[in-house]
Every structure is written in structure tokens, then in C-alpha cells.
Amino acid sequence: MLAIVQKELRILFGSPLAWVILALVQLVLTWVFLAHLETFLQVQPQLIMIANPPGVTETIVAPLFAMAAVVLLMAAPLLTSRLIAEERRNHTLPFLVSAPISMTDIVLGKFLGLMVFFSAVVALVAILSMSLLAGGPLDIGLLLSNIAGLCLICACFVSLGLYISCLSASPATAGAGTLGALLALWVMDNATGEGKDNITRNFSLLSHYENFNRGMIDTFDLAYFVIFILIFLVLSIRRLDGERLLG
Numbered sequence: 300m301l302a303i304v305q306k307e308l309r310i311l312f313g314s315p316l317a318w319v320i321l322a323l324v325q326l327v328l329t330w331v332f333l334a335h336l337e338t339f340l341q342v343q344p345q346l347i348m349i350a351n352p353p354g355v356t357e358t359i360v361a362p363l364f365a366m367a368a369v370v371l372l373m374a375a376p377l378l379t380s381r382l383i384a385e386e387r388r389n390h391t392l393p394f395l396v397s398a399p400i401s402m403t404d405i406v407l408g409k410f411l412g413l414m415v416f417f418s419a420v421v422a423l424v425a426i427l428s429m430s431l432l433a434g435g436p437l438d439i440g441l442l443l444s445n446i447a448g449l450c451l452i453c454a455c456f457v458s459l460g461l462y463i464s465c466l467s468a469s470p471a472t473a474g475a476g477t478l479g480a481l482l483a484l485w486v487m488d489n490a491t492g493e494g495k496d497n498i499t500r501n502f503s504l505l506s507h508y509e510n511f512n513r514g515m516i517d518t519f520d521l522a523y524f525v526i527f528i529l530i531f532l533v534l535s536i537r538r539l540d541g542e543r544l545l546g
Contacts, residue, residue, distance in 0.1 A: 300400075303408020304415070311378070311416055320374050321416075324367075325423055331366045332427050335359040356438035360428045364445035365512050367424050368452055368505060371417065372481050375453070378416065379460025380474030382409045383539075384467045392542070402539045406532055410457055417453040421446060441514040448511025451524040455504055456481060458531035465538040 311317045339358050386392040395405060425446055431437055460477040467473040487503040504527075507520040 300404040300408045300411075303400075303405055304412045307382075307409055307412025308415060311412065316377065317416060320377060321420065324370055324374055324420055327370055328363060328367055328424055329427065332359065332363050335362055336431075354438060355431050355435060356428075356441045359431065360437065360442055361445060361512050361514075363428060364424065364449055365508075367420075368449060368508055368512075369485075371420065371449075371453055372456060372485060372505075373478070375417075375456035375460055375481065376474040376477035378413055379457055379477055380464055380467075380470040382413065382461050383464040383535075384470045384473040387468045388470065396539055396542055402536045405539060406461065406535045410454075410461055410532060413457050413461075414454060417457065418450065421449050421453065424449070438514070444511050444514045444516055447516070448508050451511075451521075451528075452504055452508050455524055455527050455531075458528045458535075462531040462535045462538070465535045 336359055339355060383392065386395055396402070398405075425442070428442060429437070459480060460473070463476045463480065464470075464473040467476065481504070484502065484504045487506075501523075507523050510517045510520050
């Protein structure tokens with residue numbers, strides 16, 4: 300599995316696409332960070348007059364991480380689409396599935412390789428947020444909750460994209476399919492109204508991230524993310540196992 304992870308990282312960071320995405324994501328999130336910081340500085344005199352005013356973590360860091368989740372949702376299909384579909388298009392998939400390693404190692408290797416990239420993005424967002432320590436204290440609990448939530452939702456993006464990549468012979472098709480599925484899971488909580496009892500909210504990825512974004516780690520949200528990741532990893536393993544059996 301470690302060899303697969305190393306191979307994926309070499310391919311990923313040897314490609315200009317990964318660096319372009321990393322630069323664009325950081326540019327967008329830095330702009331969002333500075334915009335919220337400027338707004339906070341403008342309203343700070345009014346906030347002082349409030350009994351329990353929100354701090355910089357609530358007004359700057361939490362919105363930054365919420366935007367990061369949306370930006371990474373858009374970026375994920377570009378990176379996950381090539382995981383298996385490109386192997387199939389280049390006719391290297393038969394060599395991969397016939398190698399003396401398990402399908403579990405292949406799937407987990409590709410999953411973890413891409414998660415290293417997303418972890419780097421999350422780390423950059425965290426460093427950007429921690430720069431606010433130069434001007435005052437941060438709510439570390441809220442910051443850690445956002446970091447954990449963003450890592451989990453990125454893992455969901457990667458696991459779903461990996462499975463859709465297993466179904467396609469074209470990276471473009473896999474990317475479009477992943478983007479469509481992620482957008483559907485994003486807007487699902489608004490499909491039938493604003494009520495919290497809306498059952499479709501239980502299937503929306505970003506609605507489950509909202510509690511993490513507010514600093515509340517709910518076991519239901521945690522279980523949803525873990526089950527979501529496991530389901531699509533297992534489906535990917537079974538799909539590749541089926542191809543190995545068919546030769």
C-alpha cells in the first residue's frame with residue numbers, strides 16, 4: 300500500500316494541475332480571509348459595546364473553513380477523476396489489478412495518496428487562521444473542530460470520486476460525474492425547504508459539516524462521515540475485485 304501512496308504522490312505533485320489547483324485554492328481562500336478580516340476590523344468598535352461579542356474565530360476562521368469546504372468540493376473532481384479512469388484509459392489497469400497486492404491496498408493507497416494533498420490544503424488554511432494569534436487569542440476548540448470537519452468532508456469527496464473513477468474509462472466523464480454527485484449532495488438540504496426536520500438534510504454533506512463549523516462535534520455527523528467514506532471505499536474495492544475476476 301505504501302508503494303501505491305508514493306506512486307500517487309509522485310504522479311500528483313509531478314503534474315502541473317495539482318500545483319495550479321493548490322495555488323488557486325490558496326489564492327481564493329486568502330482573499331476570503333482578508334475580506335473577513337477587513338470586515339471584522341470595521342465593525343470591531345461596535346462589537347466592543349456588545350455584552351458577549353463574537354471573536355475572530357467565529358467571525359473570520361469559521362467562515363473561512365466553510366468557504367474552504369465549498370472550494371474543495373469544486374476542486375476534488377479534477378483530482379479524483381484520474382485515480383482509476385486514467386489507468387483504464389492508458390491500459391495500465393490490467394497490470395495494476397494483476398499485481399501481487401490486494402485490491403484493498405490499491406484503493407487505500409490511492410485514497411491516502413490524494414488525502415495527503417487535501418491535508419496539505421487543510422494545513423495551509425489552519426496556518427492562515429493561526430496567523431490571527433499575532434493580534435489576539437483564538438478559540439482553539441472551534442479551530443480544531445473545523446480542521447477535523449474539513450478533513451472528514453475532504454475524505455468523503457475523495458472516496459466518492461474514487462468510486463466514480465472506478466466506473467469510468469474517461470477521466471473527463473468521471474470528473475463530471477463526481478462534480479454532479481457532490482453538487483447534488485450539497486443542495487440536498489434545500490431540496491424541500493428550510494426546515495431542520497427535512498429528511499434530505501440527513502444526506503447532505505455540507506449540512507453535516509455545519510456542526511463542525513460551529514464547534515459542535517455530533518456523533519451522528521461523525522458516524523455519517525465515517526459510514527460514507529467506508530461505503531464508497533468498499534464499493535471501489537468490490538468494483539476492482541470484479542475486474543480482476545473477469546481478467
